[in-house]
Amino acid sequence: MRQRALPKPRIPSATYRLQFNAQFSFDQAREIVGYLSELGISDLYASSYLQAKPGSIHGYDVVNQTLLNREVGGEQSYQALMDELKRHGMGHILDFVPNHMCVESEENLWWMDVLENGPSSLNAHFFDIDWAPVKKELTDKVLLPFLGDQYGRVLERGELKLSYREGAFSIDYYGMHIPIEPKSTLEILSLNQERLQEQFSDDAPALLEYFSIVTSLLHLPVATERDPELKEERHREKEIIKKRLDRLCREEPRVARHLEESIAVFNGTLGDRHSFDLLDRLLQNQCYRLSFWRVATEEINYRRFFDINALAAIRMEDPAVFNQTHQLLFRLIREGKVTGVRIDHVDGLYDPLGYLEKLQESCFKELAGEQADYRGTVEENPGYRPFYVAVEKILMKGEQLPKEWPVFGSTGYDFLNQVNGIFVDAEQGKAFERIYDHFLGYHSDFTELMYEKKKLVLQVSLSGEANMLGHRLNNISERDRLTRDFTLNSLVRVISEVIACFPVYRTYVVPGTVRERDVQYIEAAVGKAQRKNPALNASIFEFLRDVLLLRFPETADEADRVAWLDFAMHFQQITGPVMAKGLEDTTFYVYNRLASLNEVGGMPGRFGTTLAAFHGQSMERLKNTPHAMITTATHDTKRGEDVRTRIDALSEMPDEWEETLKRWSRLNRDKEVQVEGQRIPTHHKEYLLYQTLLGAWPLGEMDPQQYESFLGRIREYLIKASREAKTHTSWISPNQPYEEALLRFVDAILARGGPNEFLDDFIPFQKRIARFGLFNSLSQLLLKMVSPGCPDFYQGTELWDLTLVDPDNRRPVDYQVRLKALAGLKARERDLGPRELVRQLVESRENGWIKLYTIYRVLNFRKANRETLEFGEYLPLEAQGARAGNICAFLRRGAGKTVVAAVPRMLSSLAPEPGQLPLGEVWLDSLLVLDGAAGHYRNVITDEELETVDHAGRTALSLAQLFATAPVALLEKR
Incomplete structure (x- = not known):
C-alpha cells in the first residue's frame, strides 16, 4: 500500500487584502479576481467573512464562526468566488478571529445561553468569565455594561422592556433582546394568578397545563448548578417548558392575554417609580447585572478584546471551544477553498503556542486524513508545517517570533516600520526634538x-x-x-x-x-x-x-x-x-515629533533606520521567516502608505520645517479659539494637524465637492485623534466645547473662496513635499516587492494611498477605475513599449498609474522567478560618489538567476528644485558597485539594457544610466 504524500502548504507569492462587508460581497470580489491575477497577485487575502454582527464593516465582531456572513453572500456566491480563484490558479488566505466574539447580538447563541443560564449554561466554558469576582454582588453573574446611563435612570425611563416571544421572555433594550432566566419567570407567571383562574373552570385543560408549567419551573435545576447531569436536565427541561408555554398561548387566547397584562404591569408606568419595582426585582434575579457602560472600567468580570465591552474573549484553550469554532474553517480547508490563514490578535490567546500547534495538527489531519500521524511527521521532518499560517503579532525592537511557533511569520508590521525608517533622515533626530519641544513649549x-x-x-x-x-x-x-x-x-x-x-x-x-x-x-x-x-x-x-x-x-x-x-x-x-x-x-x-513614525509596531522615540539595520533585518527575515508577510499598509495602520512617505520627507529639512511651522502658526493665530481661557488648538494638536494636511492633501485640483469631502475627512480624523490622545477629550468623556472649537479652527484655516494667507503659503510647500513623497513611495513599493518575504497589498493601494486611520482607510474602493487603468496601461505598453510608457507615466505621476504599472511589471516578474526572490541570498550593495547616501540597493541571487534592486532616498538633497526628478543627471558620477556580478542586465520595469563597467578595479553601473527613465530599478542579469 502506497504511503500518502505529506500535505504541502501553498506559499503565496503576493497577497491582496479585501475588506468584506455588506458593501463589498463575494460577487463583487469575484469580478476583480481576473484583474488581481493580471496584476501579479497570487492569493486573495480576505478579512473575516464568518457570521458577524449585522452591519459590521470589518468582520471582527463575529457572532458565529460556523456560518458564512449572509450580508457578504451565501454558499452559492461564495462557491462562485472560489471557482473563479481556482480558474486563475489563485490561493485564498482567510483572516480568522480566535480570540473573541461579539456579545451585543442575539445571534451569538453561545453568549445568549450564558446570559440565560449563568454558570449552569452548557456554554459557560466558552467565555473567560470570573464567576467569583471581587465584587460579591457579581458572584455567579455576568456584568453587562451596555446601558447608556445609570441603571436606575434607564429603568425608570422605561427603556428596559420585558417582552415575550414564542415561549420565552426577554429584556429588550434598543434592539438588544436579553434572555430571562427561565426559573425566574415564575415571578411573571405567578402575577395576578387569581384573575386567570377566574376565567376557567378548575378542571379546564388550559388552566391545568398552566399550573403544570409553573410546577415544572419550580423543579427546574437552578442557574448556579455545576453538576453535569443536572445542567443537562436544566437545558433539556427549559426548552420543553418554552415549547409548552408557546403552544398554550397559541391555543388559548385568554392565557396569552393574561401574560400580556402581566408584562404590562412589570414594565411600569412612567412617572411612578414604584411601578418599576417588579421589573427591578426580576432583573436582580438574572444571571447578569445590567449596568452603565462606564462601570466596565472597574467591575467587568469577563475578559474583553482590549477595552471593547461588546467583544468578549473566548477560551480557545478549551478543546471543545476550539473544535466548535473551527468547524467551518476546517471544512473550507479540506475542500481546498482556504489555502492559508491569518490569525488575528494571537497575543490575546491563553496559550498561543498550544493553539498554533493544534491548528497545524488539525489542518494536517484535514488534508492527510484523520489517521495521519502529525506528531510523528513533525519529529521526522523538523520544521515541517503543513499549512500556511501567518500571525498578527507586534514585534518590538530586537524581538523575534518565538522559534517554536509553527507559523510562516507575522503579517508584516515589522517590515513596515523598517522600510519606512530608511526614508527618515536619522541624523536629524536631535534637530526635530528641539523643534518639537520648542513649538510645544516643554520637553516631551x-x-x-x-x-x-x-x-x-x-x-x-x-x-x-x-x-x-x-x-x-x-x-x-x-x-x-x-x-x-x-x-x-x-x-x-x-x-x-x-x-x-x-x-x-x-x-x-x-x-x-x-x-x-x-x-x-x-x-x-x-x-x-x-x-x-x-x-x-x-x-x-x-x-x-x-x-x-x-x-x-x-x-x-x-x-x-x-x-x-x-x-x-x-x-x-x-x-x-x-x-x-x-x-x-x-x-x-x-507624541508627534514626526507623525510618520507613529505606526503600529513602531517606536517613534527612534528617529529612522540606518541602511545597515534595514539590510540586517532583511537577511534575518530570509534566514528565519522567508515567507512572512511584508506590508506597507493594512486596515489597522494609522496613515496610508503614501501619507507616511510624504511626512518622511520633512525629516530631511529641519530648518525649513521649523521656519514654515512658525510662519503657519503665526498666520493662523487669529483663527485660534479660546475655551475657558485655553487656546485651541493646543500647539501639540496644531503640530499634528499641519503634518496631517501635508500627508493627506489630495493630488491635483479639487472641485468644491471634493474639497468638502476632504475637509470632512480631516475633521473626523482630528476628533478621533483628540479622543485617542485623552488629554482634552476622550471617547469616554467627550468634551464638546473643545471639539467644536477645534473644528472651527480647521474650517477657518482651510476656508476657500476668499483671501487665505495660510493656504497661499501652504499649497506650494505641500506640492514640494508631495513630489518627494511620491518618489519615496515608489522606492518603498519596489523594496516591498523584492525583499525577503511575501509582499502584501491592502485594497486600493495600487494607486496612491492618501487615507488616514480607520474608518477612513476602509472606504469603498473604486475598482472600475483600476480595471480600466490596468487595461489602458497594457494597451499603451503594446503601442509604446515599456521605456516610453514609463517616461510618460513619470511625467503624469499624479494619477497613480506609475505605481500601478510598477506593481504589474514587478509582481509578474516575481511570479515567474519565485525561487530566486523567495530563497535567493540577499547581499547589500554599496554605492560610490557624491550620491552614495541617496540609494538603497541589494542583490538577490539563487536558482541560477541574479536580480538587483535599487531605489533612491533622501530626495531633498538629490532633486531639490521644483520639477527636478531623481532621474539621469542628478546622480552625477555616482556608481552602484556590483563586484562579482559583472555582465549584461535588463531593467524589468522599462526593458532597458545595461552593461556593467570596470571603474578603478571594481564592477559598477552608472546610477545616471540606471535611473535614466524610471526612478526605481529592478535588474535581471542576462
Missing part, C-alpha cells in the same frame, strides 16, 4: 510618556482587568504566611506598575517552560517598576516576579503551582492590550 520624553499613558489606560479603561489580576494574586498570597500580609490594594498597584513598565506586548510562559528571553523581559519590567516606586514594599515586587517566572517556593503544593501558572498565563493576556491601548491608541496621538 517618549519613553516616560508611554509609561504614563499605559498607567492611564489601566486607570480609565482596563482597571477591571487589573483588579481581577490583583484578586487572583491576593488569593495566592493568602496561601503562604510569608506573603499573606500583602494587601489587595498594594498588589493591584504593583501589578499596574509592572505592566506599565513592560517592554514588549507579552511573554509566552507555558507550563514547565520559561524562555530566557521572557525572564529578561519580566526582570526588566519588575526592576524598572521598583525603581520608579521606591516607596512601595520591594518584597511585593519580588513576589510578583517570582510568580510570573514560576519560581515556586519549597512549600508549594500542586494547588499552589496551578494557581501560580494560571495567574502568569492571565497576566500575559493583559500586558498586550495595555501596550496597544497605551502606545498605539494614546501615546501615538500625543
Whole structure:
C-alpha cells in the first residue's frame, strides 16, 4: 500500500487584502479576481467573512464562526468566488478571529445561553468569565455594561422592556433582546394568578397545563448548578417548558392575554417609580447585572478584546471551544477553498503556542486524513508545517517570533516600520526634538510618556482587568504566611506598575517552560517598576516576579503551582492590550515629533533606520521567516502608505520645517479659539494637524465637492485623534466645547473662496513635499516587492494611498477605475513599449498609474522567478560618489538567476528644485558597485539594457544610466 504524500502548504507569492462587508460581497470580489491575477497577485487575502454582527464593516465582531456572513453572500456566491480563484490558479488566505466574539447580538447563541443560564449554561466554558469576582454582588453573574446611563435612570425611563416571544421572555433594550432566566419567570407567571383562574373552570385543560408549567419551573435545576447531569436536565427541561408555554398561548387566547397584562404591569408606568419595582426585582434575579457602560472600567468580570465591552474573549484553550469554532474553517480547508490563514490578535490567546500547534495538527489531519500521524511527521521532518499560517503579532525592537511557533511569520508590521525608517533622515533626530519641544513649549520624553499613558489606560479603561489580576494574586498570597500580609490594594498597584513598565506586548510562559528571553523581559519590567516606586514594599515586587517566572517556593503544593501558572498565563493576556491601548491608541496621538513614525509596531522615540539595520533585518527575515508577510499598509495602520512617505520627507529639512511651522502658526493665530481661557488648538494638536494636511492633501485640483469631502475627512480624523490622545477629550468623556472649537479652527484655516494667507503659503510647500513623497513611495513599493518575504497589498493601494486611520482607510474602493487603468496601461505598453510608457507615466505621476504599472511589471516578474526572490541570498550593495547616501540597493541571487534592486532616498538633497526628478543627471558620477556580478542586465520595469563597467578595479553601473527613465530599478542579469 502506497504511503500518502505529506500535505504541502501553498506559499503565496503576493497577497491582496479585501475588506468584506455588506458593501463589498463575494460577487463583487469575484469580478476583480481576473484583474488581481493580471496584476501579479497570487492569493486573495480576505478579512473575516464568518457570521458577524449585522452591519459590521470589518468582520471582527463575529457572532458565529460556523456560518458564512449572509450580508457578504451565501454558499452559492461564495462557491462562485472560489471557482473563479481556482480558474486563475489563485490561493485564498482567510483572516480568522480566535480570540473573541461579539456579545451585543442575539445571534451569538453561545453568549445568549450564558446570559440565560449563568454558570449552569452548557456554554459557560466558552467565555473567560470570573464567576467569583471581587465584587460579591457579581458572584455567579455576568456584568453587562451596555446601558447608556445609570441603571436606575434607564429603568425608570422605561427603556428596559420585558417582552415575550414564542415561549420565552426577554429584556429588550434598543434592539438588544436579553434572555430571562427561565426559573425566574415564575415571578411573571405567578402575577395576578387569581384573575386567570377566574376565567376557567378548575378542571379546564388550559388552566391545568398552566399550573403544570409553573410546577415544572419550580423543579427546574437552578442557574448556579455545576453538576453535569443536572445542567443537562436544566437545558433539556427549559426548552420543553418554552415549547409548552408557546403552544398554550397559541391555543388559548385568554392565557396569552393574561401574560400580556402581566408584562404590562412589570414594565411600569412612567412617572411612578414604584411601578418599576417588579421589573427591578426580576432583573436582580438574572444571571447578569445590567449596568452603565462606564462601570466596565472597574467591575467587568469577563475578559474583553482590549477595552471593547461588546467583544468578549473566548477560551480557545478549551478543546471543545476550539473544535466548535473551527468547524467551518476546517471544512473550507479540506475542500481546498482556504489555502492559508491569518490569525488575528494571537497575543490575546491563553496559550498561543498550544493553539498554533493544534491548528497545524488539525489542518494536517484535514488534508492527510484523520489517521495521519502529525506528531510523528513533525519529529521526522523538523520544521515541517503543513499549512500556511501567518500571525498578527507586534514585534518590538530586537524581538523575534518565538522559534517554536509553527507559523510562516507575522503579517508584516515589522517590515513596515523598517522600510519606512530608511526614508527618515536619522541624523536629524536631535534637530526635530528641539523643534518639537520648542513649538510645544516643554520637553516631551517618549519613553516616560508611554509609561504614563499605559498607567492611564489601566486607570480609565482596563482597571477591571487589573483588579481581577490583583484578586487572583491576593488569593495566592493568602496561601503562604510569608506573603499573606500583602494587601489587595498594594498588589493591584504593583501589578499596574509592572505592566506599565513592560517592554514588549507579552511573554509566552507555558507550563514547565520559561524562555530566557521572557525572564529578561519580566526582570526588566519588575526592576524598572521598583525603581520608579521606591516607596512601595520591594518584597511585593519580588513576589510578583517570582510568580510570573514560576519560581515556586519549597512549600508549594500542586494547588499552589496551578494557581501560580494560571495567574502568569492571565497576566500575559493583559500586558498586550495595555501596550496597544497605551502606545498605539494614546501615546501615538500625543507624541508627534514626526507623525510618520507613529505606526503600529513602531517606536517613534527612534528617529529612522540606518541602511545597515534595514539590510540586517532583511537577511534575518530570509534566514528565519522567508515567507512572512511584508506590508506597507493594512486596515489597522494609522496613515496610508503614501501619507507616511510624504511626512518622511520633512525629516530631511529641519530648518525649513521649523521656519514654515512658525510662519503657519503665526498666520493662523487669529483663527485660534479660546475655551475657558485655553487656546485651541493646543500647539501639540496644531503640530499634528499641519503634518496631517501635508500627508493627506489630495493630488491635483479639487472641485468644491471634493474639497468638502476632504475637509470632512480631516475633521473626523482630528476628533478621533483628540479622543485617542485623552488629554482634552476622550471617547469616554467627550468634551464638546473643545471639539467644536477645534473644528472651527480647521474650517477657518482651510476656508476657500476668499483671501487665505495660510493656504497661499501652504499649497506650494505641500506640492514640494508631495513630489518627494511620491518618489519615496515608489522606492518603498519596489523594496516591498523584492525583499525577503511575501509582499502584501491592502485594497486600493495600487494607486496612491492618501487615507488616514480607520474608518477612513476602509472606504469603498473604486475598482472600475483600476480595471480600466490596468487595461489602458497594457494597451499603451503594446503601442509604446515599456521605456516610453514609463517616461510618460513619470511625467503624469499624479494619477497613480506609475505605481500601478510598477506593481504589474514587478509582481509578474516575481511570479515567474519565485525561487530566486523567495530563497535567493540577499547581499547589500554599496554605492560610490557624491550620491552614495541617496540609494538603497541589494542583490538577490539563487536558482541560477541574479536580480538587483535599487531605489533612491533622501530626495531633498538629490532633486531639490521644483520639477527636478531623481532621474539621469542628478546622480552625477555616482556608481552602484556590483563586484562579482559583472555582465549584461535588463531593467524589468522599462526593458532597458545595461552593461556593467570596470571603474578603478571594481564592477559598477552608472546610477545616471540606471535611473535614466524610471526612478526605481529592478535588474535581471542576462
